[in-house]
Amino acid sequence: MARQTGIIKLSGTIGDLNFFESHGGHHARRAGGGFNSHDVKNKPSMARVRENYSEFGQCSHTKKYFNRALRPFLCIYKDRTLHGRMMALFMAIKKLDSGGARGQRTVHGGLQTMRGRRLLQDFEFTPSCHVASYLPGTTHYDASSRTFTVSNFNTSQLSYPNGATHMALTLGVLLFDFETNTYELTQSAPLYIDASFADAAFSLQAPAPSLLGTAIALIGVKFYQAVGGQFVVLRGQKAVGLEIINIKDN
Numbered sequence: 001m002a003r004q005t006g007i008i009k010l011s012g013t014i015g016d017l018n019f020f021e022s023h024g025g026h027h028a029r030r031a032g033g034g035f036n037s038h039d040v041k042n043k044p045s046m047a048r049v050r051e052n053y054s055e056f057g058q059c060s061h062t063k064k065y066f067n068r069a070l071r072p073f074l075c076i077y078k079d080r081t082l083h084g085r086m087m088a089l090f091m092a093i094k095k096l097d098s099g100g101a102r103g104q105r106t107v108h109g110g111l112q113t114m115r116g117r118r119l120l121q122d123f124e125f126t127p128s129c130h131v132a133s134y135l136p137g138t139t140h141y142d143a144s145s146r147t148f149t150v151s152n153f154n155t156s157q158l159s160y161p162n163g164a165t166h167m168a169l170t171l172g173v174l175l176f177d178f179e180t181n182t183y184e185l186t187q188s189a190p191l192y193i194d195a196s197f198a199d200a201a202f203s204l205q206a207p208a209p210s211l212l213g214t215a216i217a218l219i220g221v222k223f224y225q226a227v228g229g230q231f232v233v234l235r236g237q238k239a240v241g242l243e244i245i246n247i248k249d250n
Contacts (some may be wrong), residue, residue, distance in 0.1 A: 054103045059090040062107045065181040066090075069174055070125070070242065072185065073220040076233060077126060077240040089123050108178035111214065120216075121244045129241035131221050134158060134167060137200075141217055143248045146173050146186075146208065148219060151201040155193065161238045164223035166231060167193045171204035172220060175250055177213035184211040192224075192231075209250070217246040 063086050067074075074082075090107050093116045097109025110116040124130075132139075136157040140149045148171045160167065171188040188204040209215070221241040224231040233239075 052103075055094055055105055056091070058106055059087060059094055062178060062181055063087055063090050065183065066176060069176060069183040069185055070218075072187065073170070073172065073218065073242045074125065074240065076222075076235050077237070077242075078235070079126070079237060082125070086123075089119060093119055106178070111178055117247050121247055123244070125242040126237065126240055128237040129161075129221065129239065131219050131241040131243040134169075134221055134241070135219075139245075141246050143215065143217065143246055146171070146206045146217070147203055148188075148205075148217070148245070149201070149203045153200050153202065155195060155197050158193075161223050161234060161236065163225050164234055164239065165194055165226045166224040168222045168224065169193065169204065170220045170222075171206045172218040173206040173209060174216040174218060175209040175211040175213040176216060177211070182211065183213070184209045190222075194226075212250055215246075215248045215250040216244055217248075219243055219245055 063083075067083075067086060093107050093110035094105050095110065096113045096116045096119075097105035097107075099112075100106060100109050111120065135150055136154055137150050137152040140151075141147070142149070158167070168190040170190045172185055173187075174183060174185045176183040186207040186209050188206045191202060191204060206217075219242070223234045223239040225234060226232075
């Protein structure tokens with residue numbers, strides 16, 4: 001592979017050379033080579049490739065629906081790395097499925113392990129906005145009643161993003177069936193907190209979902225600016241946060 005230089009950068013195929021942009025630079029390489037679909041589908045030597053394709057497709061399908069389930073929390077969040085990071089997460093969880101043969105390992109199988117669940121719970125959806133940093137005090141989640149409680153809370157310890165006057169906290173319980181990719185999300189009413197908030201303790205409770213599956217409890221935070229008696233949601237990466245606080249089979 002060679003790097004293109006000069007003022008004019010080419011893109012596409014000319015003769016036996018491919019011209020393309022990758023990793024911030026413009027490159028050229030000889031055209032041809034690689035795999036073709038017939039070989040991948042039929043050659044015994046391509047068995048490992050077929051296995052990888054199958055598992056990648058399964059992880060991509062699960063990621064698609066899991067991401068869709070989180071839209072109420074992340075619909076205004078813009079992060080070009082999130083898709084790739086979530087794919088890497090589900091691929092890592094899939095590898096923990098010891099009960100499936102290569103090509104048949106699934107995210108569902110990987111989540112039957114403690115390590116798989118820990119990977120999911122520790123995943124950073126919003127690396128620039130850690131929800132825990134906006135919850136000074138003692139937190140507790142009761143999975144049986146779907147109630148999140150904060151005590152010893154003190155607003156003087158909070159530092160909002162630039163322009164924010166209010167913080168909204170929401171508890172969500174996502175029932176996700178990782179075998180079928182069906183899901184249901186229930187949410188508490190958002191709790192709005194500003195500098196005048198004086199309660200030292202508060203609770204959020206989500207309604208009971210009607211589906212069965214893996215119950216994933218989430219805390220979401222969004223920041224707003226009060227303008228003319230209305231709330232305007234802020235859209236920066238530091239103004240939207242989401243964290244998983246509990247995973248339990250329902």
